[in-house]
Amino acid sequence: MSEERKAPAVRSGRLEGRAGKAAERAFTALDQRLPAAEGGTLLRKVFPDHWSFLLGEIALYSFVVLLLTGVYLTFFFDPSMNESVYRGAYAPLHGVLATQAYSSTLRISFEVRGGLLIRQMHHWAALVFVAAVGAHMLRIFFTGAFRRPREGNWLIGVTLFQLAMLEGFCGYSLPDDLLSGTGLRTAATIIGSIPVVGTYLNFFAFGGAYPGHDFIPRLYVVHILLVPGALVGLITAHLILVVYLKHTHWGGPGRTNSNVVGAPMVPQFTAKTTGFFFMIFGLLAALGALAQVNPIWRYGPYRADQVSTDAQPDWYVGFLEGALRLMGPWETNVWGHTFMWNVLVPAVLLPAVLFVVLYLYPFFERWVTGDQAEHHLCDRPRNRPTRTAFGVAAITFYAVLLLAGGNDVIAYSLRVSVNSLTWLFRGAVFIAPPLAFAVTKRICLGLQAHDRDLLSEGEETGRVSQEVYGRIDEGRRPLPERRRYTLLLRDVPLPLQPAEDEPRPVPRRRRLRLVLSSWYYRDRVELPVGAAPPRPEVTAPPREPLTEREEGGSAGQ
Numbered sequence: 090m091s092e093e094r095k096a097p098a099v100r101s102g103r104l105e106g107r108a109g110k111a112a113e114r115a116f117t118a119l120d121q122r123l124p125a126a127e128g129g130t131l132l133r134k135v136f137p138d139h140w141s142f143l144l145g146e147i148a149l150y151s152f153v154v155l156l157l158t159g160v161y162l163t164f165f166f167d168p169s170m171n172e173s174v175y176r177g178a179y180a181p182l183h184g185v186l187a188t189q190a191y192s193s194t195l196r197i198s199f200e201v202r203g204g205l206l207i208r209q210m211h212h213w214a215a216l217v218f219v220a221a222v223g224a225h226m227l228r229i230f231f232t233g234a235f236r237r238p239r240e241g242n243w244l245i246g247v248t249l250f251q252l253a254m255l256e257g258f259c260g261y262s263l264p265d266d267l268l269s270g271t272g273l274r275t276a277a278t279i280i281g282s283i284p285v286v287g288t289y290l291n292f293f294a295f296g297g298a299y300p301g302h303d304f305i306p307r308l309y310v311v312h313i314l315l316v317p318g319a320l321v322g323l324i325t326a327h328l329i330l331v332v333y334l335k336h337t338h339w340g341g342p343g344r345t346n347s348n349v350v351g352a353p354m355v356p357q358f359t360a361k362t363t364g365f366f367f368m369i370f371g372l373l374a375a376l377g378a379l380a381q382v383n384p385i386w387r388y389g390p391y392r393a394d395q396v397s398t399d400a401q402p403d404w405y406v407g408f409l410e411g412a413l414r415l416m417g418p419w420e421t422n423v424w425g426h427t428f429m430w431n432v433l434v435p436a437v438l439l440p441a442v443l444f445v446v447l448y449l450y451p452f453f454e455r456w457v458t459g460d461q462a463e464h465h466l467c468d469r470p471r472n473r474p475t476r477t478a479f480g481v482a483a484i485t486f487y488a489v490l491l492l493a494g495g496n497d498v499i500a501y502s503l504r505v506s507v508n509s510l511t512w513l514f515r516g517a518v519f520i521a522p523p524l525a526f527a528v529t530k531r532i533c534l535g536l537q538a539h540d541r542d543l544l545s546e547g548e549e550t551g552r553v554s555q556e557v558y559g560r561i562d563e564g565r566r567p568l569p570e571r572r573r574y575t576l577l578l579r580d581v582p583l584p585l586q587p588a589e590d591e592p593r594p595v596p597r598r599r600r601l602r603l604v605l606s607s608w609y610y611r612d613r614v615e616l617p618v619g620a621a622p623p624r625p626e627v628t629a630p631p632r633e634p635l636t637e638r639e640e641g642g643s644a645g646q
């Protein structure tokens with residue numbers, strides 16, 4: 090048997106003699122049936138350590154909690170739209186006509202043992218899940234972890250993000266209370282706004298005129314089978330790619346673009362991440378036990394002729410609600426077909442454009458930079474001012490829409506006119522993102538200038554002294570070597586330049602690329618002269634295999 094295919098404990102010399110032979114035999118038997126030797130290599134895979142890498146894990150573990158609590162809910166939830174008079178444990182609603190979906194959710198809340206806890210855990214886990222997915226996506230964006238070779242994983246990620254929002258929307262629409270019914274009414278209007286086919290799609294989805302009797306059972310299948318199935322499949326592919334492509338890490342001495350340094354999967358990483366799972370589980374259980382969420386008995390069952398004020402969707406759908414509230418009442422009638430711009434633009438076209446932009450961003454940036462190299466080091470956001478500014482502008486745009494989605498609540502709480510507030514948000518949606526872009530870019534360049542200052546002048550000691558001649562010395566000392574190295578490890582491409590032999594006049598597409606490239610990369614603060622950046626370690630040619638190194642250990646694989 091080759092050295093590689095021996096049991097790890099035998100290989101490392103920790104097991105000798107009879108015990109060693111027995112271990113070797115057992116391992117060989119296992120390896121003939123399962124890829125045990127390959128699995129052993131996998132167990133030593135290293136995983137870099139940084140708090141920002143925990144965001145993906147929070148998403149993963151809250152998804153696991155959703156699966157566990159969701160299965161429990163399916164034992165008791167009845168997705169039927171048949172109506173009957175409510176006679177359950179919640180006396181204030183006695184005598185009210187409600188669907189089985191609504192009554193069974195009340196039963197889960199008041200009669201099933203542990204039902205309210207599990208229901209609230211499920212809802213809190215959904216809120217945390219989508220938030221973690223969003224935050225994880227931002228970390229990938231701001232650190233440039235979407236660049237070659239991880240573009241495929243970015244595409245899977247953007248799909249996961251949409252599925253997460255869809256799953257959440259389907260989930261909170263299931264109990265058929267007044268709030269969720271109002272959300273479904275909005276969904277029906279959005280489907281109906283699609284030109285030409287909208288009405289037919291609506292009839293198809295709802296099995297007749299809205300609300301019909303079919304929609305909640307259909308939504309149920311989507312919520313507990315289709316979307317979770319797609320999520321499980323894509324998350325598995327996502328994680329396989331994370332393992333296969335290896336994880337990015339933050340640069341520093343010994344941490345380069347051609348290696349990955351971190352704790353081995355077994356035992357360090359597994360121990361840490363299992364503990365982290367239990368922390369998340371505990372936190373969600375505490376939230377479920379202590380913080381009320383979605384008290385559907387206060388809203389009452391859905392009735393198509395009623396709508397409550399301050400009806401707010403879950404936070405992740407709030408931006409669509411905001412976009413709908415900001416849009417003016419525009420419609421056009423063409424050959425008997427009505428184009429409802431007031432719904433079509435904010436609720437169909439806007440999200441479509443946003444997600445296409447998200448899908449394409451890595452390819453756009455690669456085109457602008459002409460950068461074909463593989464990148465395994467995380468970017469410091471300040472070193473990519475234009476990308477960072479883009480990200481912050483997008484977050485600002487999203488935040489304005491989210492706030493606009495709660496314009497009635499804000500107006501009521503602050504005692505201001507809801508119309509004035511709507512106009513304020515209409516202005517802000519156009520003005521705030523470019524403003525955020527400009528401010529962020531300035532801040533990034535300011536931080537770069539600060540880095541340059543640190544490199545050339547050293548860091549402040551905090552001790553100001555005065556010489557006998559009167560000169561005041563603010564007290565600086567050279568940066569520690571590790572910090573200096575990290576600041577110098579900067580990987581920022583130069584703007585593309587027209588080649589000497591390029592045909593003139595330069596074709597329009599090429600000109601656009603040159604202009605964009607210059608706009609992206611011309612603003613930068615150069616590092617001090619003489620401080621040679623560790624360039625060779627920054628960019629590796631494509632398809633160089635990465636070496637793995639255990640923290641404080643030697644290089645392997």
Ligand code: HEM
Pocket residue numbers: 141142143144145146148149152222223225226229234235239242243244245246247249250253324327331335336337338
């Ligand atoms: C259900 C949702 C998701 C789950 C459970 C998930 C899980 C994870 C985990 C556990 C990691 C490794 C740890 C880390 O870097 O945080 C990871 C890495 C990654 N994720 Fe996700 N993710 C999800 C959604 C997304 C989204 C929305 C995007 C981007 C649009 C994305 C893009 C990536 C990329 C590119 C990596 C590799 C990062 C690197 O090597 O530095 N993921 N994901």
Ligand code: HEM
Pocket residue numbers: 152155156158159160162163166194197208211212215218253256257259260261262263264312313317320382383
């Ligand atoms: C990403 C995954 C999921 C998300 C984001 C999600 C979200 C939600 C939300 C927000 C609700 C409304 C809870 C409430 O009543 O306050 C809900 C209800 C429900 N979910 Fe999920 N869910 C997910 C996965 C699952 C899975 C995998 C199952 C079952 C296998 C499931 C089963 C249910 C059931 C039966 C209900 C209705 C009961 C009720 O509303 O109390 N969910 N879901």
